[in-house]
Amino acid sequence: MKKCVLTVVGKDRVGIIAKVCNYLADANINILDISQTIVDGYFNMMAIVDAGNATKDIAIVNSELEEIGLSIGVSIRCQREEIFEKMHRI
Template identity: 50%
Template sequence: MKAIVTVVGEDRVGIIASVCAQLASYNVNVLDISQTVMQGFFTMMMVVQVSDSTLPLAELAKKMEENGKEMNLSIKLQRADIFKAMHRV
């Protein structure tokens, strides 16, 4: 199963590295990354494979959000199907 990770926050050194390291620690594989800086805000979107995650998906989403708060970032991990449902007929 694929999920989308979005990370928004003030741009600084090491955001991608730390988010990727956390995902790796839960055995989540990163499939694709795109990122931009909008009005000074770092915005990143990742497509990740969560089928082999060491945590159940709901726990993983909670954990990533908590980790984000500690780093002053908004991190969301959501199943990819909701975006497809909403934006594709």
């Protein structure tokens, strides 16, 4: 299993979850856990995904998700779990 942390942040609009989830399914990336909130019109989603069987390298997945984010007006990041943990260690 190759866990990654996926974050999506931006102004809420119709179709954000659909775009992200369709991309993940097409790349054979499984969602293990997901949480999303909308606060005062701003969308925030965090998901833990398993990219162990992904059809693309994580760097490509991150780049393509960033492009999708730009096209729909949100910021999307996908980081390997171990990198995310090291970056957010106190």
